[in-house]
Amino acid sequence: MYLGAIEAGGTKFVxxxxxxxxxxxxxVQFPTTAPEETMQKVIDFFxxxxxxxxxxxxxxxxxxxxxxxxxxxxxxxxxxxxxxxNFVGTIQKYFHVPIGFDTDVNAAALGELFWGxxxxxxxxxxxxxxxxxxxxxxxxxRLVHGLLHPEMGHIVVRRHPDDTFVGSCxxxxxxxxxxxxxxxxxxxxxxxGADLSEQDEVWELEAFYLGQAIAQYILVLSxxxxxxxxxxAKQSTLLPRIHRHVLNHLxxxxxHEVILKHIDHYITLPGLGDNAGICGALALAKQALxxx
Ligand code: ADP
Ligand code: ZN
Numbered sequence: 001m002y003l004g005a006i007e008a009g010g011t012k013f014v015x016x017x018x019x020x021x022x023x024x025x026x027x028v029q030f031p032t033t034a035p036e037e038t039m040q041k042v043i044d045f046f047x048x049x050x051x052x053x054x055x056x057x058x059x060x061x062x063x064x065x066x067x068x069x070x071x072x073x074x075x076x077x078x079x080x081x082x083x084x085x086n087f088v089g090t091i092q093k094y095f096h097v098p099i100g101f102d103t104d105v106n107a108a109a110l111g112e113l114f115w116g117x118x119x120x121x122x123x124x125x126x127x128x129x130x131x132x133x134x135x136x137x138x139x140x141x142r143l144v145h146g147l148l149h150p151e152m153g154h155i156v157v158r159r160h161p162d163d164t165f166v167g168s169c170x171x172x173x174x175x176x177x178x179x180x181x182x183x184x185x186x187x188x189x190x191x192x193g194a195d196l197s198e199q200d201e202v203w204e205l206e207a208f209y210l211g212q213a214i215a216q217y218i219l220v221l222s223x224x225x226x227x228x229x230x231x232x233a234k235q236s237t238l239l240p241r242i243h244r245h246v247l248n249h250l251x252x253x254x255x256h257e258v259i260l261k262h263i264d265h266y267i268t269l270p271g272l273g274d275n276a277g278i279c280g281a282l283a284l285a286k287q288a289l290x291x292x
Pocket of ligand 2 (some may be wrong): 153154169171172173175176177178251
């Protein structure tokens with residue numbers, strides 16, 4: 001049985017064919033250009049396979065409400081040409097199979113639940129800290145959608161008293177994404193994150209903000225596992241600093257030994273590594289097949 005997977009990002013698309021055990025058999029990637037050109041490449045890649053289902057994890061915002069006229073669309077994205085793009089409809093025209101469709105971070109959360117760090121658990125959150133900050137959530141075994149889908153990267157955090165950076169979010173200025181995304185780091189310090197590894201104060205401040213946010217996600221959702229991916233999470237000193245800040249913020253209030261004694265196992269990098277996104281799309285395909 002073959003499953004198709006699409007990880008649609010603002011800069012690149014990854015497509016893969018895999019199986020229901022989470023194994024990837026073949027993959028390709030190409031830059032995200034105009035929808036017609038990009039989708040043609042997706043179709044060309046999949047057409048030599050007989051697929052049983054396809055999963056799509058995409059940048060957003062997206063319409064996930066199956067009762068909506070625009071279900072399966074990328075909606076009001078600022079990304080040129082992609083506004084109101086009918087993603088599911090376009091794929092469905094060529095492939096008459098069940099299609100799973102969700103945000104990139106929800107997909108990654110599901111992949112981690114099926115085959116990664118949250119395997120065997122009923123809940124988790126997957127946070128990406130890269131060009132933007134996004135968080136996918138699974139609660140009681142189900143991906144959280146609600147009205148649209150959560151946008152936990154844009155919550156308000158308490159500012160560090162010494163931080164005068166105005167913030168880079170075009171909507172909110174100094175929301176979490178505005179203060180702690182990759183571009184925010186670059187604007188505040190005048191260098192790319194990858195070139196700031198030696199500067200402790202950069203990663204202390206970063207962990208101060210991410211730690212606050214994660215503490216709030218823990219208070220609101222009580223996830224059994226917290227996973228952090230994305231380019232910024234590749235800084236090797238960041239994760240232990242986040243552990244310390246989360247403990248500081250919670251200050252002993254959430255009494256569970258997983259947090260109090262094993263925070264280094266509780267808040268981790270993705271078990272699927274850089275494949276969290278594409279395996280997540282595979283997980284959506286598997287789930288769509290099961291839902292059929
Ligand atoms: P995207 O969010 O576009 O899918 P990434 O997750 O790779 O892609 O995030 C890109 C952002 O992460 C950029 O702002 C980049 O500067 C930052 N970044 C990438 N690698 C590192 C690193 N090793 N350390 C710190 N920041 C990094
Ligand atoms: Zn914002």
